[in-house]
Amino acid sequence: MKSREAKHEVSKAQILQKEAALQSTKIRLSYTRLNASWIDNSAGYHVAERFQNVGAMLSPNTPIVSIYDLATITAIVEIVERDYYRMKTGQVVQITTGAIPNKAFFGIVARISPFLSSSTRQGRVEIEISNQDFALKPGMFVIAKVKYMSKAAVTAVPITALARRENTEGVFWVDTQRSVACFLPVEKGIIQSDLVEVSSPTISGFVVTLGQHLLEDGTSIDLPGEKENNRETQSERKRGSREGGKKSERGKGKE
Numbered sequence: 001m002k003s004r005e006a007k008h009e010v011s012k013a014q015i016l017q018k019e020a021a022l023q024s025t026k027i028r029l030s031y032t033r034l035n036a037s038w039i040d041n042s043a044g045y046h047v048a049e050r051f052q053n054v055g056a057m058l059s060p061n062t063p064i065v066s067i068y069d070l071a072t073i074t075a076i077v078e079i080v081e082r083d084y085y086r087m088k089t090g091q092v093v094q095i096t097t098g099a100i101p102n103k104a105f106f107g108i109v110a111r112i113s114p115f116l117s118s119s120t121r122q123g124r125v126e127i128e129i130s131n132q133d134f135a136l137k138p139g140m141f142v143i144a145k146v147k148y149m150s151k152a153a154v155t156a157v158p159i160t161a162l163a164r165r166e167n168t169e170g171v172f173w174v175d176t177q178r179s180v181a182c183f184l185p186v187e188k189g190i191i192q193s194d195l196v197e198v199s200s201p202t203i204s205g206f207v208v209t210l211g212q213h214l215l216e217d218g219t220s221i222d223l224p225g226e227k228e229n230n231r232e233t234q235s236e237r238k239r240g241s242r243e244g245g246k247k248s249e250r251g252k253g254k255e
Contacts (some may be wrong), residue, residue, distance in 0.1 A: 034064065044071025044134065068138055073131045075107060077144045078122040086148045089114055093127050094145040097136070105129050106135065109146075151190060155198045162186075162196065163212040171198075172215050175196040176223060183207055183217040 007068060027212065038045065049066040050105065079087055097210040107129035116123045118153060127144060129136065136142075161171045163183070170185040189197030215221075 020196075034128070036067070039192070044069050044131075046070055046134075048109050048138065049218055070131055070134045070137070073107075073136045073138070075127040075129055075142050075144060077125050077127065077142075078117075078120065081116060081121050081123075081250045083146075083148070084116065084123045087123075087146070093147055095127070095129055095136075095142050096145070097140050098140045100135060103135070105131070112220045149190065154189065155200055155203060157207050159191065159194050159196045160207050161207040161253045162188075163208075163215075165217070171203075172205055172212055174206040174208065174221065174223070176205065179221060179223055181215050181217075181219050181221050183215075225227055 034043075041078060045067055047065050048068045050064070051066075052062070052064050058064070075093075086089050089109050089112060091109045093107045093109060094108055096103075103230065105153075107127040110128040111123060111126040113124035157171055162169055163172060164170075167182055167187070172181040174180075175182055185203070186203075187197040187199040191197070218241045223240045
């Protein structure tokens with residue numbers, strides 16, 4: 001009887017031992033699985049890179065994958081010194097990319113670097129862009145457009161019209177009455193795309209946009225259509241003189 005009880009106790013101990021081994025194995029198995037969860041339950045998290053293969057033995061702090069939140073993309077742009085102080089956090093920025101030419105994205109200036117790079121003289125600006133359709137991808141090149149200010153009814157000239165004479169920037173304004181090009185120093189305002197605002201002086205009419213290197217202040221120029229008008233005038237004069245000569249001859253014959 002005692003022998004049976006002893007065997008029973010041994011069997012119970014073996015069961016407990018096996019259960020402990022099973023629990024230990026389950027714990028070790030759980031170490032082979034990675035579970036990640038986020039408070040916001042966003043669907044924008046994607047595995048961008050995988051650094052390890054299945055079955056690899058890892059040591060602590062070994063990177064396994066990189067995960068990106070594509071629902072919100074951060075664009076990094078470098079701002080030149082001239083525009084640095086015009087940037088403000090919260091400004092709306094229009095974002096375009098050559099990969100998606102027919103679509104514009106909009107973001108907000110989130111952070112502005114407190115200093116400029118000593119080598120490039122540019123400041124880092126971070127723009128947060130809503131990307132709910134995941135169209136933008138990390139690594140893309142983008143073009144950022146920021147509206148600093150807006151003006152209406154301003155005088156603007158093509159940026160190709162700007163010329164420099166004796167360290168002074170200006171434009172060659174066309175005096176149509178005298179058919180000469182006059183160099184006018186100008187003060188620039190807003191520059192957008194291929195146009196530049198002329199803050200002063202107030203000008204109107206035509207400016208030279210090509211071949212300014214051949215001009216000086218007061219250089220005579222040929223205006224479009226001027227030669228044709230001169231030719232027509234000369235032909236009319238010749239025609240008039242011929243008709244006058246014919247009339248005089250006819251009159252002489254009648255006498």
